[in-house]
Amino acid sequence: MSKQAKHWEKTRGLLFITLAIWFVFSIGIFFFGAEMEASSFRPLGYPLSYYMTCQGSLGIFVILIFWFANRQEKIDEEFGYTEREGD
Amino acid sequence: MIKGKFIDNLPKVYGIYTGGFLAFIILMAIAESAGMSAKLIGIFFVAFTVGIYALIGYLSRTLQLDAYYVAGRQVPTVFNGMATAADWMSGASFVAMAGGIYFKGYGYMALLVGWTGGYVLVASLLAPYLRKFGCYTVPDFIGTRYGGNLARVCAVIVLTVASFTYVTAQINATGTIASVALDIPFGIAVYIGLASILICSMLGGMRAVTWTQVAQYIVLIIAYLIPVFWISNKMGAGFFPHFMLADEVARIAELESQFGLGTVKNSAADLATVPKGLAGITKAHSSVNATPWAFISLAVCMMAGTASLPHVMMRYFTTPSVKSARRSVGWSLFFIFLLYSSAPMLATLSKLSLMDPNLATGIIGKSISEVQALDWYQNWNQANLMFVSDFNGNGTLDLNEFFMGGKAVVLATPEIAGLPYVISGLVAAGGMAAAMSTADGLVLAIANALSHDLYYKIIDPKAETAKRLIVARVLLFIIGFAGASIAALEIQGILGSVIWAFDFAMSGLFFPLVLGVWWKRANAQGAVAGMMLGLISGTAYLIWVRNGGAGFWGITQLTFGIIGSLVSLVSMVVVSLMTKAPDAATQRMVDEVRIPSGRTVLGKQH
Numbered sequence: 111m112s113k114q115a116k117h118w119e120k121t122r123g124l125l126f127i128t129l130a131i132w133f134v135f136s137i138g139i140f141f142f143g144a145e146m147e148a149s150s151f152r153p154l155g156y157p158l159s160y161y162m163t164c165q166g167s168l169g170i171f172v173i174l175i176f177w178f179a180n181r182q183e184k185i186d187e188e189f190g191y192t193e194r195e196g197d
Numbered sequence: 198m199i200k201g202k203f204i205d206n207l208p209k210v211y212g213i214y215t216g217g218f219l220a221f222i223i224l225m226a227i228a229e230s231a232g233m234s235a236k237l238i239g240i241f242f243v244a245f246t247v248g249i250y251a252l253i254g255y256l257s258r259t260l261q262l263d264a265y266y267v268a269g270r271q272v273p274t275v276f277n278g279m280a281t282a283a284d285w286m287s288g289a290s291f292v293a294m295a296g297g298i299y300f301k302g303y304g305y306m307a308l309l310v311g312w313t314g315g316y317v318l319v320a321s322l323l324a325p326y327l328r329k330f331g332c333y334t335v336p337d338f339i340g341t342r343y344g345g346n347l348a349r350v351c352a353v354i355v356l357t358v359a360s361f362t363y364v365t366a367q368i369n370a371t372g373t374i375a376s377v378a379l380d381i382p383f384g385i386a387v388y389i390g391l392a393s394i395l396i397c398s399m400l401g402g403m404r405a406v407t408w409t410q411v412a413q414y415i416v417l418i419i420a421y422l423i424p425v426f427w428i429s430n431k432m433g434a435g436f437f438p439h440f441m442l443a444d445e446v447a448r449i450a451e452l453e454s455q456f457g458l459g460t461v462k463n464s465a466a467d468l469a470t471v472p473k474g475l476a477g478i479t480k481a482h483s484s485v486n487a488t489p490w491a492f493i494s495l496a497v498c499m500m501a502g503t504a505s506l507p508h509v510m511m512r513y514f515t516t517p518s519v520k521s522a523r524r525s526v527g528w529s530l531f532f533i534f535l536l537y538s539s540a541p542m543l544a545t546l547s548k549l550s551l552m553d554p555n556l557a558t559g560i561i562g563k564s565i566s567e568v569q570a571l572d573w574y575q576n577w578n579q580a581n582l583m584f585v586s587d588f589n590g591n592g593t594l595d596l597n598e599f600f601m602g603g604k605a606v607v608l609a610t611p612e613i614a615g616l617p618y619v620i621s622g623l624v625a626a627g628g629m630a631a632a633m634s635t636a637d638g639l640v641l642a643i644a645n646a647l648s649h650d651l652y653y654k655i656i657d658p659k660a661e662t663a664k665r666l667i668v669a670r671v672l673l674f675i676i677g678f679a680g681a682s683i684a685a686l687e688i689q690g691i692l693g694s695v696i697w698a699f700d701f702a703m704s705g706l707f708f709p710l711v712l713g714v715w716w717k718r719a720n721a722q723g724a725v726a727g728m729m730l731g732l733i734s735g736t737a738y739l740i741w742v743r744n745g746g747a748g749f750w751g752i753t754q755l756t757f758g759i760i761g762s763l764v765s766l767v768s769m770v771v772v773s774l775m776t777k778a779p780d781a782a783t784q785r786m787v788d789e790v791r792i793p794s795g796r797t798v799l800g801k802q803h
Contacts, residue, residue: 112790114670114788114791117791117792120789125321125322126717128317129317129321132314132317132318132321135314136310136314136317136335136496136500137493137497140307140310140489140492140493140496141489141493142489142493143303143485143487143489144485145343146485147484147485151442154440154441154443155444155447156442156443156446156483157446157483157484158304159303159483159484159485160446160483160484160541162542163303163306163307163309164306164309164538164540164541164542165308165439165538167310167313167314167542168309168310168313168537168538169534169538171313171314171316171530171534172313172527172530172531172534173317173318175235175317175320175526175527175530176524176527178317178320178321179320179520179524179526179527181323181655182523183520183523186520186792186793186794189792190794191792191793191794192520192794193518193519193520194487195495195791195795197790
């Protein structure tokens with residue numbers, strides 16, 4: 111397999127992980143709105159369903175994007191595809 | 198004072214700007230205590246901030262193509278994040294979002310999840326690859342990747358439909374705020390709003406819009422956060438509201454059952470006396486009040502729409518590298534998060550301050566005549582944003598007898614909580630910044646697509662730089678004027694048309710963009726079919742449901758993008774597979790897009 115194909119395979123792998131996490135916190139957990147509300151786990155004292163919609167999921171997305179960007183940079187570096195300054 | 202290149206001095210420039218703005222707020226506060234009238238304070242706030250944006254717009258004027266279209270591709274990561282956040286957060290986010298949460302609770306918060314979750318798609322599926330491509334506009338990518346003028350024209354059509362739906366709402370919002378703050382009729386205020394929008398974008402294109410958007414972000418975030426923190430502290434609800442309002446949320450739930458929320462229904466005859474546009478509290482504040490599908494379908498539409506709206510995507514064309522485009526998406530979402538996570542807190546504080554009889558500001562349970570005598574009630578009643586009526590004739594105000602407009606949560610809460618008027622002036626400046634920055638981005642997205650993709654690429658490929666830039670500016674003016682004329686008609690509400698814009702964009706552009714990067718086999722015929730059939734089927738579904746159609750799968754006029762994008766996906770895959778695979782040159786181009794290093798696919802100037 112060529113260097114480029116390997117790079118793309120890894121990139122695609124990272125995409126699937128990222129989208130899986132994204133799916134859980136943007137779609138998955140909201141199938142269980144009523145269950146989250148009844149849950150005894152209450153972050154900062156808020157009902158879990160309320161917390162996830164106003165802070166939880168939103169914050170996770172911010173962290174997820176930065177994590178994704180770091181991982182992708184590592185993959186690019188590994189295959190020597192990092193941009194030179196001034197490119 | 199400032200040496201060297203502007204780009205190297207950004208933190209210093211905007212640091213001084215922020216300090217200057219804070220000093221201006223303090224100056225206004227002093228002027229207020231010295232007896233300056235509320236009206237004059239409002240005028241000062243709006244005139245001062247808009248004047249600064251106009252100055253930035255003038256200083257950023259340019260005669261170069263890549264400066265005009267992509268700000269010279271040298272906007273640093275964090276600053277591009279701020280500009281995108283301002284580009285993104287519209288008058289609707291600023292003025293209407295907290296109100297939506299206030300009235301609709303959990304079901305509405307699907308918008309918060311959708312409008313943030315979409316950025317994960319932007320970062321992982323699209324932005325870095327489109328940056329590597331080196332295009333000027335979104336149709337530029339579609340046209341080059343798939344080849345042929347037809348695909349390019351289709352992309353321009355979808356872009357125009359989605360962005361134009363959106364921009365009329367934004368010009369409407371600038372008009373609303375300008376008419377309140379400057380105390381002039383709405384019909385005139387709309388054109389004043391338009392003039393300020395054009396000043397920011399006409400001379401310098403994307404470069405001017407970038408640097409005004411950063412300035413607008415700073416104003417709008419200060420204007421949103423100061424009242425939230427101040428009210429929270431004043432009410433004794435918590436020093437840092439985001440982490441400390443659990444008791445208040447629980448207290449609202451307690452009061453809801455005490456006041457019989459949902460048990461007392463107003464008769465149709467009673468409701469007919471309530472002014473148009475005002476609503477009462479009929480839904481629980483924090484508990485789950487929507488079915489999973491209603492929540493998820495709305496969130497999905499907003500996420501896919503986010504990833505397809507051209508005015509957001511083109512912000513990532515302005516970063517210096519692919520790597521910085523990726524990181525810039527993270528910063529954008531961080532800056533958006535600051536405001537979005539505050540909106541539910543503002544809604545909570547606003548509702549509690551009106552509901553709780555233990556608070557001095559609480560009005561539910563007081564006598565009607567006492568409420569009607571309140572200064573702030575009279576002000577907002579006059580502005581058509583508040584209304585009480587003693588339906589059951591018991592002399593006291595019940596929960597079902599109080600009505601408010603959605604905008605009032607942001608606009609009136611500072612006054613209800615007893616904050617000085619200077620805060621209301623600040624909020625008006627913030628709302629103006631939010632609406633202007635989004636309108637700027639949208640008008641520019643449409644005008645650039647028409648001038649670059651339609652005029653230069655198709656009609657007159659030999660046009661010289663000077664001529665191209667003149668055409669771009671003339672189009673900018675025409676689009677802005679058309680938007681303002683339609684906004685002046687006041688056809689639909691701000692929030693409804695914003696949501697439609699997402700559905701239109703998602704119907705026509707989501708899959709053609711994503712598959713352009715992630716599926717090499719996708720070809721021009723497939724893309725054209727995907728864009729057109731997606732847009733047409735989505736629009737048809739919208740018209741059908743609007744005219745009393747029953748709909749299916751629980752898809753409403755707010756989520757018609759699901760139909761559009763599914764049709765788009767299926768037709769794109771089927772047509773692509775039925776026709777010839779893209780040629781070797783196109784396949785190589787896609788390979789090239791997938792690696793960050795090396796030169797962009799399109800040249801620096803094209």
